[in-house]
Amino acid sequence: MKKLQYAIVALCFCACADDLDQTNPNQLTTANYWETPEQALAGANAIYNSMLVDGAYMRIFPSLSDGRGDGVKADSPWADLVQVSNFTIPTTSAPVQWVWRDSYLMIGRANQVLANVPDIEMDAALKDRILGQAHFLRGLAYFNLANNFKVVPLVTTPPAGTEDYNPETAPEDALWELIRNDFRAAADMLPVNYRDVSGPDAGDLGRATKGAATGFLAKAELYRQNWQAAADGFAQLVTGPLAVYSLMPDYRDNFLQVNENNAESLFEVQFASPSEVGGADMNWAGEPLATWKQVSAQAVTYGADEYGYSDFLPTQWLYDAYKSERTVDGGVDPRLLTTLASYEPEANSTTIYGNEWPYAEDKIYPRKYTRDGFPGIANEFDFNSGINYRLMRYADVLLMYAEALNELGRTEEAYGYIQQVRDRAKLPDLAEVHPNMTQGEMRERIAHERALELALEGTRINDIIRWGWLYDGDKLAELQAHDAEFTSWSPGNEYLPVPQRELDVNPNLSPNSAN
Template sequence: MKKLLYYISLSLLATGCDKKLDLVNPNVPTIEVYWRNANDALAGTNAIYNSLIQDGTYMRMYPALNDGRGDDFYGDSPWGDLVQIGSFIIPTTSGPVAWVWGAHYQMVWRANQVLANVPGITMDEELKKRLLGQAYFLRGLAYFNLACMYKIVPVVTTPPPSSADFYPATATEEVLWKQITDDFKAAKDRLPNTYQGISGPDAGHIGRATKGAAAGMLGKAYLYRKNWQEAANEFQPIIAGTYGTYSLMADYRDNFKEINENNAESLFEVQFGQPDQVGGTVMNYGGEPNANWKQVSSTGRTYAQDGYGYSDFLPSRWIYNEYKLEKTIDGKSDPRLLATIASYEPADNSTTVYGNAWPHAQTAIYPRKYTHDGLNWPGNDDQENSGINYRVLRFADILLMHAEALNELDRTAEAYPFIQRVRTRAKLPDLATAKPGLSKPQMRDQLAHERALEFAIESIRINDIIRWGWLYDAAKLAELKTHDNDFNTWRAGKEYLPIPQAELDVNVNLKPNPAN
């Protein structure tokens, strides 16, 4: 089974007060007639995954609004929101900002229904445990993304019992991050290492959350909160193979193309498929899905260069130059350069795009990661019909985060081997030989460089910049301004997305965040 299909809907409506007006729509079941058996539980859990493939999550806007704020990417679009987001001047009325908020809270809403109703269903207990584990994982992921993008948001953990509960208050950062770690812990306790070899309707399914994914995201949450020992404690078993065998793919670009998906490097990825693979005729931008929904990603079209897509973003010249700083052991450029960026490189046999001769100025650079350039480009029929899965968490990230945790624990020498595993895949020299005896601050800078090269254009860079405190360090901020002119218009608090104005208007208990 190549894809876990995400088309199953969960729309559970409250009944009206006037019994004379109560009509049963068999296509939209109410809570009173749902949650009765294992099929309902499975369909309800599948519906949470559906929220991952909408415009406000991984279909397009979650990657775009994250990548656009990093120093490795900047907006180059006629769509003002995509340029303003990178310049940190996005208004509170921005549509994309509201879509990200809405899609993530839809995921929370669906997860809460599963967690509230599935425990009471009489069904196979092992299947029930797995479904609850997935609901905890996906709710944790939703809140992790919300915390990174908006800083402070309401924490809702149960379906609202009445309309009086439709207006939750903003939680503190401490409450929000505790919920994130609690959810990932609960998920780790309930999820299997793999769905191969189990019995039940989810047997053999690819794309469902696993124990390794939950442990990895738990460790990442700890790392983001500077709980270094707890983070290392989560990463170490993953690296040791406790939750299954994870490893780096020999070909770096296997992590960003439509073949070799769900590979040994992937701890969790969002499943996309072109219509000829999984069907569908209606674009999955958002709203209430139906059986005709496509399951496509728009990122490949959004990032594709002039003549092949919208070219809404461009890589910064800084990240391009960063790849050129160090030659491989055989005297070539870092292979991640041409997997990430499309550039004219005769010395590296790169003078074509999408199978055609280089059509741009020889100094022009464009995104290649998550596009179909160099692959079996389907043409997309001028639509956003990419089937490339979005990789949420890779083993390379586990290795470098573990190295970071060790460095912060004053175990700097122990960090070298984990960094080198990532460097070796890129054919870079032994760091312990090239830069022996790095101090703790020097290793921080080295890890920042390593992470920039490994994770450029992967929705990660802005989160690293924020959590490292670079925007509030005068020297680092000055450095960021040399990387990307967008940082010249940054102002304190504007590194986050603003709470959507429409949400503030209807919810008196919702507080503005620093970006409002």
């Protein structure tokens, strides 16, 4: 089976003025494009392509998400990254503008597919799969916008005229309702896998599946504190008809350019090195070129001094948290040295990128999603990382299921799902070391388990916000002790500001709490 390779398709069509008789035969228009099954599939592929640019998952979106958590602090000469990390973000921040821009790029392409593919004569099952992927990816884009900007315009159709160019900011509830509806539609339309389908997408790895849509729907319900709906969704993945996922034996298999799209992965962004798919030009942004690469720049952004830009460093709190509990055989939590690069002679780890540790012994760097340990990689400054970015893993599903159960008063049931994650890390039985926890104590334990299992995966700031920690005096003090950058947080600034450029050109757009 092959990994999905994203088509380099712009899907930005022009319309000629009515008083012109001549038509450029080399310029596609809406009227002459959406006609064949091949064009429908290319349209779906173009939505995936929008995840490869800088404001999406190539570099900036993961960086701004990690930087705002308490496990990561900025260490960059680039002021924008520092300001995002310490919650003093100007409305003119370029990286924030890129996140907004590329999210709506993804939405715009999904809207074109949803508007035009239904009228194409083609195999019904393939059409459903294409429409299901468009619903999933649009839902994902709005999920990211809702979590990062809180309120944004709701655009669900291609613009029919200039009157559609300035959409109004939508109510928060309407935004989340669209997210849920898109994920529901995707779950109804998508297959469990692409091994058992027939058509041009048969065997493709990397396309959205029923499990991915179900997982993100349940996650959306969890974020909105709809505990029963969340638990019901996660149950489908854990004990129900979609229980096709499992934890990989080796935690590190989830963050390398090998063993991608594995049994633990519900959905991941498909990056590839030029040796796999070619390309000579970096896929930073703009309209895609046939010569575009499909690489990730996150490895360079997070790479240690002399091997990358070291734009972010782990906090001492995160490092100490990994050391707070020994494994059943008395060792160090094995997730430490997958997530962080540190000098650990006790764990027989005194190298970085294959070389002897050149830094002070108390120095800590990110390792997850960097290419430390890859054969033949001697210089992280090579901008050609093909490591897929995992958006949802089965470990996250287990921990979210445990959280939903705990909030429903089923605290004892939560133990077993947390323990599956702990077992891989060789940690003691939670029911023995922390028996009979109250609901409140279990909340704290789940927060701890999520911090360690999902560090440097862009989830921590979302957890902090949805749990209300920033508006709880004790919790805020705790966050400030973890990461001094939280001392400059002020109410509302947990969100990214609506970019000033968008406010300037759209009179119907409202600022948010961070503006």
